[in-house]
Amino acid sequence: xxxxxxxxxxxxxxxxxxxVGVFLVILVQVIKIQAKIIDKYFPEKAPEVPATxxxxxxxxHHVAAIIAAVTEFRKK
Amino acid sequence: xxxxxxxxSVLFAFMALSTSVQATPANDAxxxxxxxxxxxxxxxxxxxxxxxxxxxxxxxxxxPQDGVKNGHGEEMSIFAQSWGKLIxxxxxxxxxxxxxxxxxxxxLLLPIAFGGxxxxxxxxxxxxxxxxxxxxxxxxxxxxxxxxxxxxxxxxMTDFGxxxxxxxxxxxxxxxxxxxxxxxxxxxxxxxxxxxxxxxLQQTAAISIIGGADGPTSIFIASALAPELLGAxxxxxxxxxxxxxxxxxxxxxxxxxxxxxxxxxxxxxxVNKLEKLIFPLIVIMMIVLILPDAAPLMGAFAFGNFAKxxxxxxxxxNEMQNSLINVVTIFLGLGVxxxxxxxxxxVAETMGIMVIGLLAFSAGTASGVLMAKLMNKxxxxxxxxxxxxxxxxxxxxxARVVSKxxxxxxxxxxxxMHAMGPNVAGVIGSAVAAGVLLSIFK
Numbered sequence: 001x002x003x004x005x006x007x008x009x010x011x012x013x014x015x016x017x018x019x020v021g022v023f024l025v026i027l028v029q030v031i032k033i034q035a036k037i038i039d040k041y042f043p044e045k046a047p048e049v050p051a052t053x054x055x056x057x058x059x060x061h062h063v064a065a066i067i068a069a070v071t072e073f074r075k076k
Numbered sequence: 077x078x079x080x081x082x083x084x085s086v087l088f089a090f091m092a093l094s095t096s097v098q099a100t101p102a103n104d105a106x107x108x109x110x111x112x113x114x115x116x117x118x119x120x121x122x123x124x125x126x127x128x129x130x131x132x133x134x135x136x137x138x139x140p141q142d143g144v145k146n147g148h149g150e151e152m153s154i155f156a157q158s159w160g161k162l163i164x165x166x167x168x169x170x171x172x173x174x175x176x177x178x179x180x181x182x183x184l185l186l187p188i189a190f191g192g193x194x195x196x197x198x199x200x201x202x203x204x205x206x207x208x209x210x211x212x213x214x215x216x217x218x219x220x221x222x223x224x225x226x227x228x229x230x231x232x233m234t235d236f237g238x239x240x241x242x243x244x245x246x247x248x249x250x251x252x253x254x255x256x257x258x259x260x261x262x263x264x265x266x267x268x269x270x271x272x273x274x275x276x277l278q279q280t281a282a283i284s285i286i287g288g289a290d291g292p293t294s295i296f297i298a299s300a301l302a303p304e305l306l307g308a309x310x311x312x313x314x315x316x317x318x319x320x321x322x323x324x325x326x327x328x329x330x331x332x333x334x335x336x337x338x339x340x341x342x343x344x345x346x347v348n349k350l351e352k353l354i355f356p357l358i359v360i361m362m363i364v365l366i367l368p369d370a371a372p373l374m375g376a377f378a379f380g381n382f383a384k385x386x387x388x389x390x391x392x393x394n395e396m397q398n399s400l401i402n403v404v405t406i407f408l409g410l411g412v413x414x415x416x417x418x419x420x421x422x423v424a425e426t427m428g429i430m431v432i433g434l435l436a437f438s439a440g441t442a443s444g445v446l447m448a449k450l451m452n453k454x455x456x457x458x459x460x461x462x463x464x465x466x467x468x469x470x471x472x473x474x475a476r477v478v479s480k481x482x483x484x485x486x487x488x489x490x491x492x493m494h495a496m497g498p499n500v501a502g503v504i505g506s507a508v509a510a511g512v513l514l515s516i517f518k
Contacts, residue, residue, distance in 0.1 A: 005264035005277060013257035016512045023366060023508045024250040030358055031243040038350050
């Protein structure tokens with residue numbers, strides 16, 4: 001049987017656009033839901049992340065201060 | 077003068093010597109090997125010159141013969157051997173010009189064009205199974221492997237932050253896929269009613285994927301559904317991607333008003349790191365449930381992205397986004413270029429593919445922009461319709477174009493991050509569309 005390419009491709013278009021649309025709509029909804037869940041239960045540990053770096057910084061400061069003190073002490 | 081004579085006589089003496097030297101062992105050796113091969117006979121200098129001339133490309137192009145075979149053992153037409161080569165050289169030099177002087181997608185156009193140059197060398201048969209280009213082609217394009225590696229690298233380079241912070245812009249990436257399916261209908265109509273070209277449904281599907289503006293996806297689908305059209309499809313896809321800055325702005329301007337183009341969008345919210353980490357897994361789960369046919373493309377993409385966002389395998393993710401993708405780009409370009417041989421490229425179908433590809437691309441841009449206009453009307457937050465154009469995937473070129481047009485309309489209006497959302501959604505959208513097409517023809 002001769003297939004009518006145009007009607008066939010129109011059917012493909014309906015299928016394709018709806019699958020792409022549905023896929024992305026679901027994706028959008030899932031993203032929104034996960035954003036809510038994550039914000040509620042696992043909020044960005046904003047204070048903690050800088051805290052670690054602060055710790056590192058502080059340590060570095062301490063080390064620098066100790067080194068400075070030691071060198072000052074040795075100079076005397 | 078004297079010196080020249082001397083030089084010439086030395087040269088002749090040397091040549092005569094070498095011919096006689098060659099002649100003796102050849103006579104002895106000819107007993108043992110293949111009997112078919114004609115015995116070597118002593119040749120004079122003019123004969124040697126003549127037989128050498130016969131092996132030159134100049135001769136092959138000037139005196140095309142019937143029955144000369146290409147690398148795949150198919151006979152080439154007289155046209156493909158002579159004028160066809162010349163036309164291909166011109167086309168290739170145009171591609172070089174676009175890549176080098178204009179900077180249009182040089183990372184791919186340059187290797188593709190150079191591959192095309194090599195593929196069109198007469199006699200050398202570089203596209204054959206044992207030629208360099210043929211080996212590359214069989215290694216990773218015929219089996220759809222290279223596009224997946226590219227996708228892995230693209231995944232490792234993509235930041236889904238903009239999409240996650242404003243998820244509804246993902247719909248624009250879906251709308252732009254109308255370019256694929258609209259041009260599928262267009263190609264089918266062209267083939268059914270005009271009789272200019274005679275495409276099968278598989279071929280129309282492979283061509284229309286150009287509208288997704290995604291090179292790897294196009295190559296992936298083309299080698300799965302219509303490998304005979306791969307060269308033209310890949311070249312069309314990459315040249316239109318390269319021409320994004322030329323093709324898109326007029327369409328964007330035509331479909332929007334000046335006021336709409338000047339819309340300033342709100343700053344996006346900050347995205348939790350955990351969201352970014354989970355996102356590739358969500359995509360994979362959706363592929364598992366809805367569309368396993370898109371698994372190769374989305375699997376590679378999500379793997380690259382997960383490696384990047386996990387933050388614990390920086391070595392792997394750096395490899396994917398740098399060396400691996402670079403190596404594969406070289407091979408992909410040369411391999412695709414091998415399909416630019418005059419005998420397979422200069423056919424009526426190529427023109428059809430170029431035209432349909434352009435339509436597909438334009439339709440994708442237009443539907444993205446129109447969808448963005450609609451969303452702007454319906455949504456509370458303002459949406460600049462220009463970002464709809466970034467729904468065709470072409471990452472990150474089309475987002476940059478959107479941003480450029482936006483800032484031309486209103487200096488200081490930076491749309492780049494807003495456009496990246498639909499842009500990366502477009503990658504997902506066209507991979508999904510590709511999966512749908514593959515599922516139809518299974």
